[in-house]
Amino acid sequence: MRVFTEVLLTPEPWMQDALCAQSDPEMFFPAPGATEAVARARKVCTRCDVRKECLAYALKNGETHGIWGGKTEKQRRAMPRARFCRTCGVSIDGAPVQVRYCPTHRVAARAASKRAYQERRAS
Numbered sequence: 001m002r003v004f005t006e007v008l009l010t011p012e013p014w015m016q017d018a019l020c021a022q023s024d025p026e027m028f029f030p031a032p033g034a035t036e037a038v039a040r041a042r043k044v045c046t047r048c049d050v051r052k053e054c055l056a057y058a059l060k061n062g063e064t065h066g067i068w069g070g071k072t073e074k075q076r077r078a079m080p081r082a083r084f085c086r087t088c089g090v091s092i093d094g095a096p097v098q099v100r101y102c103p104t105h106r107v108a109a110r111a112a113s114k115r116a117y118q119e120r121r122a123s
């Protein structure tokens with residue numbers, strides 16, 4: 001993960017503890033098929049305290065390049081798609097597939113959708 005060199009990346013608190021920031025960040029973007037380089041980067045991740053947060057971030061933001069949370073692009077693609085509340089962004093993994101909001105925002109979302117439906121019908 002190119003935590004501190006990627007300008008487009010919005011810094012998150014966990015990134016301060018990213019072990020890769022103390023190594024060569026390029027190491028986490030090995031060339032395709034460079035199995036030894038991939039293994040080296042993944043080994044660093046096994047010692048990283050923010051591995052879980054890193055992987056969650058990559059899944060949430062659809063990061064398609066590099067090693068994140070010890071997983072390669074291919075491994076991340078094979079993982080079930082992580083799902084998050086559309087309003088606040090908390091994880092809703094494990095909720096039925098039709099659910100798009102966390103319990104806090106579900107009621108408001110349903111009310112808004114009902115209002116929109118009624119407005120459409122009234123016009």
Ligand code: SF4
Nearest residue numbers: 018020045048054069
């Ligand atoms: S898990 Fe790996 S890629 Fe993610 S912050 Fe830690 S060292 Fe970097």
Ligand SMILES: [Zn+2]
Nearest residue numbers: 085088102105
């Ligand atoms: Zn929410």
